[in-house]
Amino acid sequence: MVDPYLRQSPLAHLHLDARVASDGGLTDAAVILAELPHRGQLLLRGDTGNPTFRDAVEKAIKTGLPTTAGTVSGSSKGTHIIWQGPDEWLVVTKPGAEEKTKKALFLAIANQHAAVTDLSESRTVIRITGDNAREVLMKGCSVDLHPRVFGPGHCAETLLAQAHVILHQTVAHKTSGIPTYEIYVYRSFAEYLWTWLEDAGREFGVKVATA
Amino acid sequence: MLLIPCPWCGEREETEFHHGGEAHIERPKDPDKLSDEEWADYLFMRKNTKGVYLERWVHQYGCRRWFNVARNTATNEIVGAYKMGKKPPKGAG
Ligand SMILES: [Zn+2]
Numbered sequence: 001m002v003d004p005y006l007r008q009s010p011l012a013h014l015h016l017d018a019r020v021a022s023d024g025g026l027t028d029a030a031v032i033l034a035e036l037p038h039r040g041q042l043l044l045r046g047d048t049g050n051p052t053f054r055d056a057v058e059k060a061i062k063t064g065l066p067t068t069a070g071t072v073s074g075s076s077k078g079t080h081i082i083w084q085g086p087d088e089w090l091v092v093t094k095p096g097a098e099e100k101t102k103k104a105l106f107l108a109i110a111n112q113h114a115a116v117t118d119l120s121e122s123r124t125v126i127r128i129t130g131d132n133a134r135e136v137l138m139k140g141c142s143v144d145l146h147p148r149v150f151g152p153g154h155c156a157e158t159l160l161a162q163a164h165v166i167l168h169q170t171v172a173h174k175t176s177g178i179p180t181y182e183i184y185v186y187r188s189f190a191e192y193l194w195t196w197l198e199d200a201g202r203e204f205g206v207k208v209a210t211a
Numbered sequence: 212m213l214l215i216p217c218p219w220c221g222e223r224e225e226t227e228f229h230h231g232g233e234a235h236i237e238r239p240k241d242p243d244k245l246s247d248e249e250w251a252d253y254l255f256m257r258k259n260t261k262g263v264y265l266e267r268w269v270h271q272y273g274c275r276r277w278f279n280v281a282r283n284t285a286t287n288e289i290v291g292a293y294k295m296g297k298k299p300p301k302g303a304g
Pocket residue numbers: 217218219220221270273274275276
């Protein structure tokens with residue numbers, strides 16, 4: 001774990017907080033971007049067919065493992081688990097909660113053929129929402145994001161503008177259906193992807209919001 | 212551009228995958244007992260099928276799983292995809 005006082009977002013040099021202030025008055029932006037930095041990210045491996053493993057994880061972090069490909073379990077605002085493969089998951093926590101969650105998982109899977117690895121800081125998260133959020137992603141991603149097949153609670157690991165990402169749709173607005181996606185991107189690709197998103201969203205109007 | 216049906220993720224674009232060559236080549240149980248020719252055959256010799264070919268792919272930028280695909284090398288038609296250790300679909304290979 002990186003000491004909190006040493007933590008720096010890979011987008012820190014873009015001074016997004018200043019953009020939040022200057023973009024505040026924009027009312028017609030159809031694409032809204034925000035960075036959600038420093039989330040806890042724990043890679044969990046284990047046998048999905050083994051109920052002992054599944055139960056131990058669920059008991060330890062109060063969240064059941066998603067066993068269907070491309071789905072997410074738990075609360076997108078708190079601890080949630082992203083399916084990454086048939087024996088592989090990304091446990092996401094609020095910033096700072098990763099140590100506690102990691103310890104709980106360590107204890108739960110001790111003596112089992114399973115592993116937990118702290119990957120916090122390896123990726124940052126970019127949130128994209130707004131009327132045209134989906135159109136922006138469609139410019140650089142071949143996964144079908146139409147609401148009929150990809151909705152809240154769905155995830156996909158894929159390429160977005162050639163960058164290796166995990167896409168997670170957290171919600172769709174109750175009345176408008178406007179989706180919100182969270183994009184997990186490796187920190188060395190974060191600035192590239194952020195600027196690509198701003199460029200791809202320009203025709204619709206982009207504004208930067210707070211996390 | 213191929214659309215490759217990953218057994219876990221479903222159809223995805225070819226750029227998410229890497230090709231791993233011919234499938235179903237088993238490592239010899241006792242390499243010490245092989246002649247140089249047999250060892251070279253295991254290491255280097257591959258079929259060059261025109262038609263349905265069984266090959267390995269890995270979903271590199273997806274679930275990172277290896278699996279097998281039956282693909283027609285003349286038409287690029289994909290007959291089916293199946294998990295490691297499973298039998299190829301009917302009519303393939
Ligand atoms: Zn896959």
